[in-house]
Amino acid sequence: MSVLELRGATVKDGERTIFAGLDLVLKAGDRLVAFGPSGSGKKALLKLAAGIIRPDSGTAELTSSSSTPVGYVMEEGGLLSNLSLAQNVALPVLYHGRLGYRDALSRAREALESLGAIREADRRPALCSIAGRRLAHLARAFLADPALMVLEGPLDELDARSTATVRRALDETPAAAIVGTAALSPYLAWGRRFLFLHRGKATHYADRASLEKAEDPALREFLEA
Amino acid sequence: MRGQLRRLGRSVRAFLRHVGTLSRLELSLARHLLVPVGYNVRLCAKITLTQARFSGLQAAPLLAALGVMIGAVGILQFVSLLAGLADDLIGKLLVTIIVREMGPLIAAVLLIGRSGTAMATELGTMRLGGELEALSAYRIDPVAFVLLPRVLGMVLAMFASIVLFDVTGLLGGSVIAVIVKDISFPLLRGRVAAALMPGDFGMTVLKAFLFGQTIALFSCYFGMGVKRSPTELPQAVTRAVVASLAGVFVADAALAAAYYLA
Known part of the structure; x- marks a missing residue:
């Protein structure tokens, strides 16, 4: 059963078309890597998938009945600055009434501990390391138990230890996942499908082998750069 | 001429758009207040109290000092202007100046300057930070998680x-009246109590509700209107302050007209 369906989705920024007529279906367990140079529309695609923006034309549908269908991991920001990391992680389940305050906070601390970020659990985001914030994003997404994980460069700027932790967490998630990144190589082994965004166009690649064989000059140029 | 008309049309459209969005926000706020579906009430109460503490409690010393000074200066002016007039007017003057007019307005202006600006900046920063x-x-x-607790907190604050300003203002005015007019404090307290009407409490509650929610709503609305750059923040704060001041003064004028003319 599909988790996300984009049909002919077009997204514009004012007069500029970011991408047009995009079709995309993600099912449970799918792992899609959306990649391309800066300004190619990766972030717009992720926001569209997360339901933060609506397409200017076409449709975008999330078919999960969960109160939190999406877990969103942002590259920067996205954590409430007046809450601690643990409170940020607990917020979605608390808001949707799945757990009471104490239980939600306790589960949030467990989630942070499993990702190795418990040391920073009681700090506010501004006082935490990049890795701490990224791991808090992941913990929040896992605790929300979504059908779709939307991740902006989840491995970017992480040290080797945090990278290994995030990789393991991403490998273990049963949810469909879409990663947006300008650096493809860290996700080549993880991704099952690939989507190259370039100058308003999106090209699908069903697997790593077809991606590596592709002769699209723009893709070759991007991969070799 | 055509260019001026076009500019006027654009301004009217922008104004109507603001009114439309604010009306929808008001309706949404009312819905969330009446039916808090799936929302942890304890969490909402926690943020509401934090907002009330920041807006009300932390501003209390400044507000109390202002209350004493304005009450004292106001009565000093009236006593010198109305020399020879009956002393029993002083109670009515204190209640009219402090409780009915100056208290709510001064408290609102102080909260706009102190908390409304902070709220608009906070919301703008939340928007820019992807929160x-x-x-x-x-x-x-x-609306449920960010706006509602801030509006409730601001109304409480x-x-x-207003109550703090009224109490300290009456105290400051009374001290001056006791010193200058040589009236006993118990007599003055009796006259102030006699001048206070049951409607004054109702009007204080109504003004707190109207002013508080006007300030919080405008501050959040213009703060959330920040789109891309931190340079938009000062503009958003300015808009929030101007709109809040205008909203408070219009609401005050409407209430005064209803109170005195009805």
């Missing part, structure tokens, strides 16, 4: 601030 987007991704309604 509102993240809330949206987790289906956390910003406004009520507490």
